[in-house]
Amino acid sequence: MSEPINELRSRIDALDAELLKLLNQRAQLAREIGRLKNGAVYRPEREAQVLRRLKQLNGGPLSAEVVERLFVEIISACRALEQPLTVAYLGPEGTFSEESAIKRFGSSAERMPCPSIDEVFRAVESRHAHYGVVPVENSTEGAVGRTLDLLLQTPLKVCGEIMLQVHQTLLFNGDSLAEVKRVYSHPQSFAQCQQWLASNLRHAERVTAPSNAEAARLASGEPGAAAIASRRAGSRFQLKVFVENIEDDPRNTTRFLVIGPEDAGISGNDKTSLVMSATNRPGAMRDLLEPFARRQIDLTRLESRPSRTGLWEYVFYVDIKGHREEPQVATALAEVGEKASLLKILGSYPCARD
Numbered sequence: 001m002s003e004p005i006n007e008l009r010s011r012i013d014a015l016d017a018e019l020l021k022l023l024n025q026r027a028q029l030a031r032e033i034g035r036l037k038n039g040a041v042y043r044p045e046r047e048a049q050v051l052r053r054l055k056q057l058n059g060g061p062l063s064a065e066v067v068e069r070l071f072v073e074i075i076s077a078c079r080a081l082e083q084p085l086t087v088a089y090l091g092p093e094g095t096f097s098e099e100s101a102i103k104r105f106g107s108s109a110e111r112m113p114c115p116s117i118d119e120v121f122r123a124v125e126s127r128h129a130h131y132g133v134v135p136v137e138n139s140t141e142g143a144v145g146r147t148l149d150l151l152l153q154t155p156l157k158v159c160g161e162i163m164l165q166v167h168q169t170l171l172f173n174g175d176s177l178a179e180v181k182r183v184y185s186h187p188q189s190f191a192q193c194q195q196w197l198a199s200n201l202r203h204a205e206r207v208t209a210p211s212n213a214e215a216a217r218l219a220s221g222e223p224g225a226a227a228i229a230s231r232r233a234g235s236r237f238q239l240k241v242f243v244e245n246i247e248d249d250p251r252n253t254t255r256f257l258v259i260g261p262e263d264a265g266i267s268g269n270d271k272t273s274l275v276m277s278a279t280n281r282p283g284a285m286r287d288l289l290e291p292f293a294r295r296q297i298d299l300t301r302l303e304s305r306p307s308r309t310g311l312w313e314y315v316f317y318v319d320i321k322g323h324r325e326e327p328q329v330a331t332a333l334a335e336v337g338e339k340a341s342l343l344k345i346l347g348s349y350p351c352a353r354d
Ligand SMILES: O=C(O)C(=O)C[C@]1(C(=O)O)C=C[C@@H](O)C=C1
Pocket: 030, 033, 034, 041, 042, 043, 044, 046, 047, 050, 074, 075, 076, 078, 079, 082
């Protein structure tokens, strides 16, 4: 090996030794914090602040995204020294839900795949898992109705959101697209790849599966079968990545919520999720939202769902900017509470995008 490379490598060795020492010092401090804590070990607001600060400090050449990924792992390892956490998600392994759970909790948290969104809620409610990760909306396909319905009923709180750019991959072990006789996928993924399928796989039979990972599993055992799923699912079931990024909208993003026993403290850039309903009279909804408008509190989302208590009655899912404990937000919420026939505060949590 050439002299300059050896010289650079020995500098890397020295830095690695220094990094290792510093990482263990950090882990030791986290452990001490863990001993002083009463209550939850996981503090979403603090983790959001740590990541935000580091991304601001970052001078490169590492990108903000890489810095975030590295420090999520460091925090994950430190957190696990305080207490090992179990995170339930919509399984099986290889789903986008699993990817989003890793994106937030890192790989030192234990993961519990669940067969349905209902089971994720149940696992956290029964304390078999500390936290749960559930999909709530997709930028192409809209709301995930089951999650919204369960949020209305659960005693759990929303303590985080995760935005995941969803890239769909055609996984196939053959040699050409002409050999694909059947495609397995989840209905949401089919919907996200409609144009690509219409132009490239018009003649293949489409078979829906309960999850993308299950689609990959089915395709792996059947010659002439392909799956639309994540790369992760492909490597889990030994399927070749045949075509990448086949989603119709390259910005295709799914938003997930983290549910747990408590919501998050104030991080300085937060959101609050609510469900509310108004009596059935003209202008009722406008009146309910007025306390937010008057204080210039941003609404980032408004979604209606049948209330299931009466025909043509609706509940409204609203996300606002700000934390429920911030004075402006707290007084607006109190006003809304007086007017609404139902107001449930689902939780406050750090915004996923700063
Ligand atoms: O600051 C804390 O409360 C810690 O426990 C430390 C730490 C970290 O590693 O930075 C770990 C877990 C918490 O969720 C937040 C931050």
